[in-house]
Structure formats: C-alpha cells, structure tokens
Amino acid sequence: MDLTMAMVLVLFIILSAYEVWGMTVSKLDSFMTRRTLEHKLRDVSELLVRTGGDPTDWSAMTDVDADNVRSIGFAAQDNVLDFQRLEKAQTIDYESLREFLGLGKEDVYVTVTELESGNRRVYYEMGRQPDGTRVTANRYALLNDTIVEVKVTLYYSNQTYMTT
C-alpha cells in the first residue's frame, strides 16, 4: 500500500511537472516571438519618423530600388516629416517597401493621420493589412506644422514567422 501510494504521488508530480514544462515552453516561445516583433516594430517606426533614409535624397530619385536605396525614412529632421518623402513612398511597390524597412516575412501597414482638428483625416497610407497577429506603434510628428500620428503596424502569421 505504501509503495502504491508513493508511486501514485511520484507519477502525479512527474505528470504535473511535464505539463508545467510544456506550458512554460509554449508561453516562452509566444513571448519571444512577440518581443522580437516589438523590437522590429520599434526599429521600423524609428526609421520612418526619425531618419531621412539612406541615401537621404532617395525621394528625388526616379527609380527607387534596391540598387540605389538601402533604407527609407520620412523625416527631414527628428519627428519632422517631409511630404515629398511621403509622396514618393506611396509609389514604391510593396515588396521593395518591406525590403527598405528591413522586414522579412512580416507585413507592414503605415498611416499618417492628422490629429489636431479632431477629424483624424488620413493623409497617407501604404502597405497591406492581412489577417494574423499584429503589433502597432503610434508615433507623433510634425507635417507642414501640423501634428500627425504615424501608425505603424506589423503583421505576422504563426505559421510563417521565425524568431531570430
């Protein structure tokens, strides 16, 4: 009887530990995936709102492609956006846009919205909005002396996203 009771207890503890281990690994994996995406989101939003791109005159180029542009940004200076860069960014094809923002399998959607009047008019939008998990960053900047919100959303599907 003692042996049976001890075996049941040990089995219970082992099974519980196995279950907890499985839950921990699953939660950790999900957490790491989301954390990686959040870091990438921060980098992308910084790139757009606080840099002018590389080279900085990319918006003046006739052909914006990987041969002559390494990254794009909307800013003429910190948190001050340049409408010419925004206009040009809207003409870039989607795959190139992802490449210039340093994205892999993630999808991206960017809007620039006017905030001051209370109407929340969208001035610019680019990218795609597929189904799937998403993370969003809301950044603030000036565009032609008006405060705007730059909303950057990254999407990923659990099947295709790989942590790095």
Place this chain on the structure above:
Amino acid sequence: MTGIFTLDATLALVLSMLVLGSAVYLIAAPKTQSNEHLFQSAGDLLTVAEEDHLLARMVNGDGGATQKLKAAMPAQTCFELYLRNSTGGLVYSDSTSCKKTSDYVIGRRTFVTQSGFYSAEMRLWLK
C-alpha cells in the same frame, strides 16, 4: 496507509506542491503591460513641441500653446507638463483634467530659447 506520512514524505509533498503552485501562478499571472510605448510617446510629443516652437511659446507665458498638444493626443492619454529654467525654477506647468494614476512615465527634454536654457518634463499615463 498512515505509515507513508512520515515527516520526510510530508515535507517533500509540501515542497513539491509549493514549487508546482508557484510555477503555475507565475505562468498564469497576467503580465504587467509594458510602458515602452508611453515612453516613446512622451519623447515624440516633447520633440514635436520643441520643433513646433510650442515649448518656447509656453516659456513666454502663452498658455494656448498646450492646446495644440492636447488636441493631438489620444483621448485615453493624460499628461502633466512642467517647464523649468536653468536654476530649476518652475516657469510653466499644465495638465489634462484627468485623475492621475501611479503608473506613469516621465519624458524629459532640454531646450534653448532666446531667453535661456530650459528643461521640459512630461508625465504621461493612460486613463
């Protein structure tokens, strides 16, 4: 039956339950929401306020300058803004009219106007 409940076994069982309970609690407990986005917003808003010369206007006593900031902020975001001169004296302050919580972030930015060197401190929190 009572033979197995020795002191050692009881202690081991209690310890095992404690470890298991703690593990389950830690896994199931809701994660504290990161305030990273609020820090980012505070930094952005102070930069925008400086670039748009709103901070300089506030230093000069123009109370209407914060209206532009207030109009641009999301409805669920509240703030307090303090501007201090180079000696630490308060020269301007303003805030939204909502109840302050203990979970706020502080963004700081220094800036220069024709009248001198100043620092801006923005406390930001969610309703």
